[in-house]
Amino acid sequence: MAATKRGRRALHALSAGAAALPGLAGNGFAEAPAERVRAEYGWSNYSEDSVDSDSLISGSEGDRYEIDMHQFSASVPLGDRFDAALDVSYETMTGASPWFILPAADGTPVQVMSGATIEEERTDLLLSGSYYLDRGKLSAGSGISVEKDYTALNGNVAGEWHLNDKLTTLSGGLGFSFDDIEPTDSNLFLLRPEHGEKNSQSLFFGVAQVIDRFSVIQTSLAFQRSKGYLDDPYKQVFVAGSVLADSRPDARLQGAWLTRYRRHFAPVEGTLHADYRFAVDDWSMTAHSFELAWYQSFFDFVRVVPSFRYYTQSQTNFYAPYYLVPRSDGHHSNDYRLSPYGAISWKVKAETDFHTPWIRPIDWKANLTWERYRSDTDLAPVDVSIENPGLVSFNLLTFGLKALF
Amino acid sequence: MQSFSFAFRAMGSPCELRLYGSSREALAPLVALATDEVTRLERKYSRYRDDSVTSEINRSAGKRCGVVVDAETAALIDYADIAHRQSDGLFDITSGVLREAWDFKSGRLPSEIQVQRALARVGWGKVNWDRPRLQLSEPGMELDFGGYVKEYAADRVAALCRAEGARSGIVDLGGDLCAIGPHPDGRPWQVGVRHPRRNGEVMARLPLAYGAIASSGDYERFMLVDGVRYAHILDPLTGWPVSGLACVSVWAPHCLVAGTSSTIAMLKGAKEGPRWLDNLGLASVRMDSFGRLSGSVHAGGDSLEESACSI
Numbered sequence: 179m180a181a182t183k184r185g186r187r188a189l190h191a192l193s194a195g196a197a198a199l200p201g202l203a204g205n206g207f208a209e210a211p212a213e214r215v216r217a218e219y220g221w222s223n224y225s226e227d228s229v230d231s232d233s234l235i236s237g238s239e240g241d242r243y244e245i246d247m248h249q250f251s252a253s254v255p256l257g258d259r260f261d262a263a264l265d266v267s268y269e270t271m272t273g274a275s276p277w278f279i280l281p282a283a284d285g286t287p288v289q290v291m292s293g294a295t296i297e298e299e300r301t302d303l304l305l306s307g308s309y310y311l312d313r314g315k316l317s318a319g320s321g322i323s324v325e326k327d328y329t330a331l332n333g334n335v336a337g338e339w340h341l342n343d344k345l346t347t348l349s350g351g352l353g354f355s356f357d358d359i360e361p362t363d364s365n366l367f368l369l370r371p372e373h374g375e376k377n378s379q380s381l382f383f384g385v386a387q388v389i390d391r392f393s394v395i396q397t398s399l400a401f402q403r404s405k406g407y408l409d410d411p412y413k414q415v416f417v418a419g420s421v422l423a424d425s426r427p428d429a430r431l432q433g434a435w436l437t438r439y440r441r442h443f444a445p446v447e448g449t450l451h452a453d454y455r456f457a458v459d460d461w462s463m464t465a466h467s468f469e470l471a472w473y474q475s476f477f478d479f480v481r482v483v484p485s486f487r488y489y490t491q492s493q494t495n496f497y498a499p500y501y502l503v504p505r506s507d508g509h510h511s512n513d514y515r516l517s518p519y520g521a522i523s524w525k526v527k528a529e530t531d532f533h534t535p536w537i538r539p540i541d542w543k544a545n546l547t548w549e550r551y552r553s554d555t556d557l558a559p560v561d562v563s564i565e566n567p568g569l570v571s572f573n574l575l576t577f578g579l580k581a582l583f
Numbered sequence: 584m585q586s587f588s589f590a591f592r593a594m595g596s597p598c599e600l601r602l603y604g605s606s607r608e609a610l611a612p613l614v615a616l617a618t619d620e621v622t623r624l625e626r627k628y629s630r631y632r633d634d635s636v637t638s639e640i641n642r643s644a645g646k647r648c649g650v651v652v653d654a655e656t657a658a659l660i661d662y663a664d665i666a667h668r669q670s671d672g673l674f675d676i677t678s679g680v681l682r683e684a685w686d687f688k689s690g691r692l693p694s695e696i697q698v699q700r701a702l703a704r705v706g707w708g709k710v711n712w713d714r715p716r717l718q719l720s721e722p723g724m725e726l727d728f729g730g731y732v733k734e735y736a737a738d739r740v741a742a743l744c745r746a747e748g749a750r751s752g753i754v755d756l757g758g759d760l761c762a763i764g765p766h767p768d769g770r771p772w773q774v775g776v777r778h779p780r781r782n783g784e785v786m787a788r789l790p791l792a793y794g795a796i797a798s799s800g801d802y803e804r805f806m807l808v809d810g811v812r813y814a815h816i817l818d819p820l821t822g823w824p825v826s827g828l829a830c831v832s833v834w835a836p837h838c839l840v841a842g843t844s845s846t847i848a849m850l851k852g853a854k855e856g857p858r859w860l861d862n863l864g865l866a867s868v869r870m871d872s873f874g875r876l877s878g879s880v881h882a883g884g885d886s887l888e889e890s891a892c893s894i
Contacts, residue, residue, distance in 0.1 A: 185859070185861070185864060188862070192666060195658075196662060196840050197837070198662070200655050200658060312746070390713070
């Protein structure tokens with residue numbers, strides 16, 4: 179007896195319908211957490227556009243980061259109520275990054291790139307587990323991230339609680355991260371500190387509501403508090419004729435409000451995803467992001483997802499491309515990530531499901547995604563007098579393969 | 584710890600609850616909880632009670648505003664909608680009105696006009712379902728939850744018992760069986776499936792430790808007219824009884840899914856029904872109208888000391 183794809187879908191639909199009935203979600207082992215062992219591999223290539231040669235100081239190379247990332251993830255069920263997951267990622271990074279900006283005689287900003295090409299690698303390890311309750315789940319995870327100049331430890335706990343016959347889901351969580359930074363070559367670059375530490379704590383809570391059979395809305399609030407060394411040790415800044423180290427306040431409080439809406443259009447087998455995110459922090463930066471995606475299914479086993487995102491942010495209160503007069507609080511940064519700009523990104527994802535029945539049956543999911551991201555002050559809703567020449571545009575290509583055993 | 588059997592009657596069928604405990608008395612509160620739940624669902628979805636949700640829905644037939652239903656009923660209707668789609672229209676909770684044409688006690692076939700008259704009020708497509716509002720577009724239309732509420736009740740009772748701490752036991756609501764859990768030593772229950780033609784005999788014995796087994800057959804209500812057997816399982820597309828399969832038993836994680844799948848297989852007939860079940864990947868045993876047994880599980884089993892329930 180070999181189940182067919184259509185048959186499995188029918189059974190899945192019936193089982194999901196039965197599990198939606200009050201009290202039946204925890205029926206026997208049928209609704210066990212991760213019922214199957216999952217293994218996943220992903221590769222991505224992130225490639226930043228070179229800095230426009232007009233904006234570069236003469237003799238400087240404009241090539242920017244290129245990052246190759248390999249990700250491996252697996253989860254296994256442990257009994258009826260537990261599952262555990264391991265995520266490992268390894269990335270290599272080459273290229274140069276914006277170092278500082280000088281004002282030309284006419285006030286035009288000129289980008290100076292970090293001299294030598296950086297070769298860096300990073301390894302991330304994350305271990306997590308979930309415990310499934312009759313009406314929700316509790317999860318906890320802990321991870322470590324290691325680079326040559328950087329070590330971060332992090333942990334989180336989160337919970338989900340279903341109410342109102344599972345039509346409403348409440349969620350919440352807490353997280354922390356401890357980062358230790360030892361910038362490379364601090365003996366060569368006097369402005370680089372030898373050591374820095376950063377602590378951050380985060381908190382989120384949200385609610386999701388099923389509106390009808392075809393639509394669901396979710397809204398959540400997230401806060402993060404960071405304290406310690408928040409500067410970028412690899413950036414410098416021009417201040418009244420001299421070049422100083424990047425210097426930011428040693429505390430930051432960020433808040434974000436995210437709302438997601440999903441609506442399925444049964445006659446065309448398509449689903450609309452619409453997201454809006456508003457973020458604000460006590461460095462007086464505000465940001466808005468809108469994303470629209472359309473999930474279109476074809477022949478039951480192929481999905482194509484075109485999406486579009488628009489993002490805009492204001493600058494932080496102490497940012498400037500360069501400073502002709504020093505600030506009284508001593509905070510100076512020309513980091514493009516703190517500058518005012520707008521960005522658009524186009525993304526296309528193609529995904530397919532297939533099944534291999536040999537030796538042991540495996541369900542596969544493969545996807546290929548291409549994204550083009552462009553940021554520019556012209557895309558900001560307000561006039562920006564001086565554009566940061568370091569604003570980034572990039573291409574991102576991702577391939578993923580997932581197996582369920 | 585020993586096992587105790589509690590028999591009761593509900594939903595027009597003999598029912599049984601088997602539980603492990605130190606004494607009958609110690610299990611009495613749990614049994615009361617279980618039987619109360621079955622009674623609650625029977626009252627709520629009975630066609631024969633004026634105060635039932637089913638009657639309230641059926642009274643609203645033809646009214647433009649329809650009726651607003653509670654969350655549990657909405658989930659049951661959602662489920663029927665899914666089953667209708669997955670069965671290519673064969674599982675249809677509006678097909679109950681065909682009973683007006685088919686009187687199996689009479690021993691007489693209805694006229695084609697009678698069948699067509701009833702069929703005009705059948706069809707899930709004639710129901711406007713905009714959760715939580717339901718509207719039956721034609722006067723005289725009816726919804727009937729009888730085709731699956733018993734299986735849902737079995738799932739509910741098993742879930743209730745588990746929530747109260749029971750780990751071993753079995754729920755039998757008129758032949759729809761749902762395991763609370765295997766025997767305390769891990770052995771599965773042995774379930775006898777009733778033979779569709781030989782009264783009191785068992786067609787197959789199946790092990791059941793988790794999940795549920797439900798059966799559909801042409802033996803519950805039927806009539807013989809000129810030597811032809813007409814069973815109570817009516818095709819909502821033609822209005823006529825289906826033939827080909829005598830009995831289907833299906834294992835599934837939920838009794839509701841097992842029951843719906845066995846009903847759909849009966850409606851699909853001797854050739855398509857078994858194929859459809861095999862495509863789902865659910866274990867099943869079926870007998871066709873010539874008495875030929877087929878299935879995806881071993882249906883024998885001679886050395887079985889324990890028989891929890893017989894269908």
